[in-house]
Amino acid sequence: MDIKNLCIVHFALYSSKMRTLFTAKLFLYILFFGVLFLVYKILIDYKSYSQNLSGHKFVHGIVSKWLYSKVQNRTKQAEKKLDKKSVMKYILQWTSASNSPFVYMGKGREGFTSRKCPHTNCFVTSNRSLLGDMKKFDAIAFCGTEVRYYTKEMLPLTRSSHQKYVFATIESSHYYPVCTVLFDNYFNWTWTFRLDSDVRWGYMSIRDKNNNIIGPNKIMTWLKPNKMDSVSEEFKNKLKSKKKAVAWFVSNCYDKVGRRACALYLKQELEVNYNLTVDIYGGCSPLKCPSPHIKDCFKMLQDDYYFYLSFENSFSEDYVTEKLLTAVTNNAVPIVYGGANYTRFLPNGSYLNARLMTIKQLAAKIDELIKNPDQYANYFQWKNHYSYHSLDEDPETDEYCRFCAILNDEEKVNKISYIGDFRKWWNNPNFC
Ligand SMILES: *[C@@H]1O[C@H](CO)[C@@H](O)[C@H](O)[C@H]1NC(C)=O
Ligand SMILES: *[C@@H]1O[C@H](CO)[C@@H](O)[C@H](O)[C@H]1NC(C)=O
Ligand SMILES: *[C@@H]1O[C@H](CO)[C@@H](O)[C@H](O)[C@H]1NC(C)=O
Ligand SMILES: *[C@@H]1O[C@H](CO)[C@@H](O)[C@H](O)[C@H]1NC(C)=O
Ligand SMILES: *[C@@H]1O[C@H](CO)[C@@H](O)[C@H](O)[C@H]1NC(C)=O
Numbered sequence: 001m002d003i004k005n006l007c008i009v010h011f012a013l014y015s016s017k018m019r020t021l022f023t024a025k026l027f028l029y030i031l032f033f034g035v036l037f038l039v040y041k042i043l044i045d046y047k048s049y050s051q052n053l054s055g056h057k058f059v060h061g062i063v064s065k066w067l068y069s070k071v072q073n074r075t076k077q078a079e080k081k082l083d084k085k086s087v088m089k090y091i092l093q094w095t096s097a098s099n100s101p102f103v104y105m106g107k108g109r110e111g112f113t114s115r116k117c118p119h120t121n122c123f124v125t126s127n128r129s130l131l132g133d134m135k136k137f138d139a140i141a142f143c144g145t146e147v148r149y150y151t152k153e154m155l156p157l158t159r160s161s162h163q164k165y166v167f168a169t170i171e172s173s174h175y176y177p178v179c180t181v182l183f184d185n186y187f188n189w190t191w192t193f194r195l196d197s198d199v200r201w202g203y204m205s206i207r208d209k210n211n212n213i214i215g216p217n218k219i220m221t222w223l224k225p226n227k228m229d230s231v232s233e234e235f236k237n238k239l240k241s242k243k244k245a246v247a248w249f250v251s252n253c254y255d256k257v258g259r260r261a262c263a264l265y266l267k268q269e270l271e272v273n274y275n276l277t278v279d280i281y282g283g284c285s286p287l288k289c290p291s292p293h294i295k296d297c298f299k300m301l302q303d304d305y306y307f308y309l310s311f312e313n314s315f316s317e318d319y320v321t322e323k324l325l326t327a328v329t330n331n332a333v334p335i336v337y338g339g340a341n342y343t344r345f346l347p348n349g350s351y352l353n354a355r356l357m358t359i360k361q362l363a364a365k366i367d368e369l370i371k372n373p374d375q376y377a378n379y380f381q382w383k384n385h386y387s388y389h390s391l392d393e394d395p396e397t398d399e400y401c402r403f404c405a406i407l408n409d410e411e412k413v414n415k416i417s418y419i420g421d422f423r424k425w426w427n428n429p430n431f432c
């Protein structure tokens with residue numbers, strides 16, 4: 001072994017010894033400081049907790065602390081969850097609570113719980129001082145038929161930019177125009193039958209075969225009649241019981257749009273030229289539905305009549321009421337008369353529009369369809385693909401539920417929106 005190598009071996013031996021020693025020392029130091037730190041930490045903990053947990057034993061205090069933090073953590077998380085679900089949304093009815101649609105909202109949460117809404121954390125009141133400060137209400141709702149006569153002094157004096165001021169009405173603008181300038185740049189949301197309302201006071205929803213809600217909507221993509229399945233023989237047989245031309249159930253003899261005159265003219269036209277007629281049932285006609293139950297009247301419509309007059313009492317954009325539902329859910333072809341663009345409500349080839357033809361043409365068409373059962377049956381092809389429902393049939397579409405639902409829709413709530421030219425939005429052209 002030469003010296004060089006010996007040196008290396010020595011050095012190696014020496015350094016490995018030194019390393020072991022160093023490591024051992026380091027280990028001891030670390031252990032020492034570690035224990036010191038632990039003792040220090042425990043003392044600090046004990047000190048801070050002995051104030052809250054005085055009288056507790058030292059170890060007990062540590063365990064309690066750990067348990068305490070666990071429990072507190074869980075409680076906090078539970079509270080957070082609860083918070084999201086149940087932060088109450090307060091709705092103030094500014095106008096009379098006895099007017100539609102407010103009267104059906106109920107008091108407090110009742111209207112939402114009784115309807116089994118997906119969201120029930122909305123609270124309805126007409127007590128303006130309920131929350132102390134009016135600015136604390138999430139939404140303030142104004143009934144359109146009343147507020148249109150209000151002066152500035154009758155409206156809230158202060159307003160928070162977070163609040164939603166809601167224009168609510170079930171009536172048509174034709175009967176209840178709003179002509180004052182007070183409501184320009186005023187309402188954030190609307191609750192009406194118009195299809196562009198934030199909450200739709202609708203009379204119907206339209207579903208496809210898979211039960212998805214598809215309408216009514218401004219833009220509808222209906223199946224074209226030649227793409228629809230044809231009417232089954234079974235259904236055609238059902239239609240064979242029909243013997244009478246046209247029915248109309250009407251309680252209100254007055255209207256703004258000449259619907260009664262139109263119906264009487266059609267009746268005369270059918271009688272004189274086709275030995276057919278319009279049977280008018282209700283308050284302003286000698287004919288009465290033979291049963292006090294509306295269900296029986298609908299059965300009569302289904303069994304006996306080819307057509308039903310779905311005539312509205314006034315013309316407004318999208319103003320289509322349950323009169324349409326009466327026809328389509330009772331296997332009668334609707335003859336519509338209203339201010340709406342009906343392509344938003346009905347597929348082509350399922351109805352007749354009395355405003356798009358003369359009464360003479362209408363009478364001729366009625367006669368033609370009655371004489372051609374196959375052609376008439378085609379007016380029900382849509383039934384293979386769509387169905388009509390009232391909104392309150394389902395909490396998902398119920399309008400009161402919808403009101404509470406949009407107050408829970410953070411994106412919608414946080415979005416700044418309001419109607420600038422309210423008179424233009426609401427009223428029929430040149431109506432004020
Ligand atoms: C509380 O719980 C959350 C989620 O379970 C967890 O991430 C967090 O570390 C916990 N905090 C304490 C102090 O235990
Ligand atoms: C309205 O709410 C306030 C505050 O809760 C209450 O003091 C007052 O009695 C209520 N008024 C009515 C008419 O219920
Ligand atoms: C009715 O609405 C449809 C679809 O939005 C549109 O294509 C059509 O032009 C409208 N008709 C009238 C008369 O406004
Ligand atoms: C008119 O129709 C009725 C049945 O609705 C029938 O009894 C009568 O004979 C018809 N009259 C004519 C002239 O066809
Ligand atoms: C609706 O159908 C009729 C024929 O049934 C057709 O003449 C008319 O052009 C169609 N209208 C639209 C908008 O598709």
Ligand SMILES: *[C@@H]1O[C@H](CO)[C@@H](O)[C@H](O)[C@H]1NC(C)=O
Nearest residue numbers: 161162185186188416417418
């Ligand atoms: C509500 O409308 C008013 C003006 O009409 C506006 O200043 C405010 O920012 C709107 N608030 C929300 C939350 O949309």
